[in-house]
Amino acid sequence: MTEENVIEIHNLQKTYDKGKIKALNGIDLEIKKGEFISIMGPSGSGKSTLLNMIGALDRAEEGTIKVAGIDLMKTRDLSEFRSQEIGFVFQMHNLIPNLSVLENVEIPMYETRVKSEEMRRRALELLEAVGLKDKADKNPTKLSGGERQRVAIARALVNHPSIILADEPTGALDSKTGDVILNLLKSLHSKKQVTLVMVTHEPYVAEMADRILHVLDGKINNSS
Amino acid sequence: MIKNPFRNRTRATLAIIGIAIGIATIVALGMVTGGLQSSTQSTLKAGSAEITVTKIGNFGSSGGVMDESMVTDLKNTNGVKDTAGILRINSNVSTSSGGSGFGSMGGFLVNGIDSSKLALVGINSVNGTIFTNGSSNEIIIGKTVAQNLNKTVGSKIDIYGTEFEVTGIFESGNFIYDIGVFTSLSTLQNLTNNTGKVSYIQVKVNDNANASQVSKTIQDERPNDLSATTAVDQANRINQSLGMIDTASWAISLLAIVIGGVGVINTMIMSVFERTREIGVLKAVGWKDRRILGMILGESIVLTLVAAVVGIILGIVAVEIIFKFFITSQSFEAVLTMDTLLKAFGVALLVGIVGGLYPAYRASRLAPTEALRYE
Ligand SMILES: Nc1ncnc2c1ncn2[C@@H]1O[C@H](COP(=O)(O)OP(=O)(O)OP(=O)(O)O)[C@@H](O)[C@H]1O
Numbered sequence: 348m349t350e351e352n353v354i355e356i357h358n359l360q361k362t363y364d365k366g367k368i369k370a371l372n373g374i375d376l377e378i379k380k381g382e383f384i385s386i387m388g389p390s391g392s393g394k395s396t397l398l399n400m401i402g403a404l405d406r407a408e409e410g411t412i413k414v415a416g417i418d419l420m421k422t423r424d425l426s427e428f429r430s431q432e433i434g435f436v437f438q439m440h441n442l443i444p445n446l447s448v449l450e451n452v453e454i455p456m457y458e459t460r461v462k463s464e465e466m467r468r469r470a471l472e473l474l475e476a477v478g479l480k481d482k483a484d485k486n487p488t489k490l491s492g493g494e495r496q497r498v499a500i501a502r503a504l505v506n507h508p509s510i511i512l513a514d515e516p517t518g519a520l521d522s523k524t525g526d527v528i529l530n531l532l533k534s535l536h537s538k539k540q541v542t543l544v545m546v547t548h549e550p551y552v553a554e555m556a557d558r559i560l561h562v563l564d565g566k567i568n569n570s571s
Numbered sequence: 572m573i574k575n576p577f578r579n580r581t582r583a584t585l586a587i588i589g590i591a592i593g594i595a596t597i598v599a600l601g602m603v604t605g606g607l608q609s610s611t612q613s614t615l616k617a618g619s620a621e622i623t624v625t626k627i628g629n630f631g632s633s634g635g636v637m638d639e640s641m642v643t644d645l646k647n648t649n650g651v652k653d654t655a656g657i658l659r660i661n662s663n664v665s666t667s668s669g670g671s672g673f674g675s676m677g678g679f680l681v682n683g684i685d686s687s688k689l690a691l692v693g694i695n696s697v698n699g700t701i702f703t704n705g706s707s708n709e710i711i712i713g714k715t716v717a718q719n720l721n722k723t724v725g726s727k728i729d730i731y732g733t734e735f736e737v738t739g740i741f742e743s744g745n746f747i748y749d750i751g752v753f754t755s756l757s758t759l760q761n762l763t764n765n766t767g768k769v770s771y772i773q774v775k776v777n778d779n780a781n782a783s784q785v786s787k788t789i790q791d792e793r794p795n796d797l798s799a800t801t802a803v804d805q806a807n808r809i810n811q812s813l814g815m816i817d818t819a820s821w822a823i824s825l826l827a828i829v830i831g832g833v834g835v836i837n838t839m840i841m842s843v844f845e846r847t848r849e850i851g852v853l854k855a856v857g858w859k860d861r862r863i864l865g866m867i868l869g870e871s872i873v874l875t876l877v878a879a880v881v882g883i884i885l886g887i888v889a890v891e892i893i894f895k896f897f898i899t900s901q902s903f904e905a906v907l908t909m910d911t912l913l914k915a916f917g918v919a920l921l922v923g924i925v926g927g928l929y930p931a932y933r934a935s936r937l938a939p940t941e942a943l944r945y946e
């Protein structure tokens with residue numbers, strides 16, 4: 348593994364329904380530390396599956412996958428890896444409804460040794476960075492879609508991960524709000540020097556990235 | 572996270588009510604047994620009589636049913652040290668102050684006894700002075716009576732139209748006596764037209780004599796007339812029925828655990844089901860299976876502990892109501908012991924753990940991708 352590659356994937360295969368559905372069919376991929384990558388491709392091509400593999404939410408059957416120096420095929424308990432190295436931003440239904448905004452940002456730190464005052468301080472700092480410090484004590488159900496997504500971004504960053512995985516983070520937002528979220532992601536990416544991997548359907552959104560990957564039938568299509 | 576179990580109000584309330592009823596039953600039975608226990612424990616007291624002699628067929632041991640001559644008769648029995656005849660009248664005394672709380676309804680027991688024999692009924696010390704034998708209208712009252720009727724030394728009490736002056740307040744340690752009053756035997760006999768009569772006789776045996784032996788002798792010498800019971804017998808009999816209530820209480824606890832447990836499992840499974848996606852999010856941010864297990868289990872325990880508090884209050888209120896309106900004799904007070912409280916919380920905790928374990932396990936084993944796909 349090269350020093351600067353934060354993600355290295357070779358011939359990764361993942362099937363569903365006892366092999367009937369080949370969601371990933373031999374992925375080869377290297378992503379450098381601090382890169383901003385967009386993933387595009389038709390619906391059902393395997394984009395989310397790939398992102399879930401990188402974030403260790405699921406295991407592949409074949410191939411190798413190393414993320415942040417950790418061999419995800421061989422490591423047994425991946426929860427610590429997720430907590431330390433990965434920040435997820437999903438399309439929607441991201442937040443826990445009966446916790447406050449602040450508590451939602453704090454939840455990734457429960458598995459760390461961070462003290463509660465420090466947890467609070469860090470969560471508030473990130474809420475400030477996403478412009479929601481004044482909404483810290485609000486319930487997330489009282490927030491707009493764009494605000495919720497900003498809370499999710501704050502939460503994704505709170506454990507200082509090396510990679511942010513964003514699966515259609517603007518998919519449920521109108522284009523104006525979506526742009527705010529994208530700009531926020533992009534600026535935090537460069538400021539915190541975190542690797543950003545984002546799935547999107549919008550070509551103009553994908554253009555913001557350093558590199559665009561096209562996924563087709565569970566493979567990376569290099570021709571584009 | 573504490574709020575989680577209560578997100579679905581109706582479901583949580585139903586589960587809580589179910590468990591609370593079980594807990595309430597445990598507490599109510601516990602209070603009754605606790606009351607009986609604390610009253611039996613104190614019946615055996617230094618200096619007091621070991622044997623109670625009653626007339627066969629006179630179950631309540633009240634009224635003038637026995638000739639006073641029997642008191643001296645019994646004293647001549649082998650092994651008997653002293654005897655005391657007691658006239659007990661169930662009095663429905665109306666007092667101006669009335670009373671409230673446990674044991675205040677109906678009346679109280681008026682006992683007549685020779686003032687020199689008070690030790691035989693366990694009254695060794697009196698706050699104030701003892702009544703004098705003879706016709707003076709003096710009376711000593713048990714501390715329960717004093718509390719319920721709000722009487723102190725020097726207060727007046729009306730008994731059968733005669734005014735008595737309280738000269739002392741005693742605490743015998745025996746609930747039957749503490750809810751009664753004592754006056755001179757002859758005074759009470761005259762007042763109630765029971766001259767020369769007593770209700771029952773207390774017998775103290777010699778230090779080297781065997782109480783059961785003496786008890787048997789007394790009974791055998793007067794077959795079909797007298798019945799003699801030793802305090803030990805009495806305590807044993809009460810302990811036996813206490814044991815039965817205790818068994819019943821455990822059986823109900825078990826039922827509460829099973830029924831409550833099923834309710835909790837149902838509530839928590841539904842709750843986990845509804846939060847599938849949230850659990851997926853928690854896993855995605857790095858929560859370990861153990862923490863998710865602990866969270867659901869904790870919620871289940873919170874649910875049952877709330878039920879325990881509700882149940883304990885329910886149980887106390889129920890016992891209070893039953894004692895106020897249905898138990899008219901002042902036979903004993905209900906006592907809430909630490910044991911009962913611990914048992915109630917213990918059962919609740921057990922239900923919480925047993926009922927929460929399976930849903931918590933299910934939640935912890937959810938595959939994160941499946942959970943996140945769930946809508
Ligand atoms: N848990 C699952 N069980 C069964 N099949 C699944 C599962 N997850 C994904 N699949 C299948 O795997 C394939 C890839 O799915 P994936 O979600 O990765 O697509 P995608 O590229 O993210 O699509 P979209 O753009 O619609 O989100 C699809 O055919 C999908 O139906």
Ligand SMILES: [Mg+2]
Pocket residue numbers: 394395396514
């Ligand atoms: Mg997808």
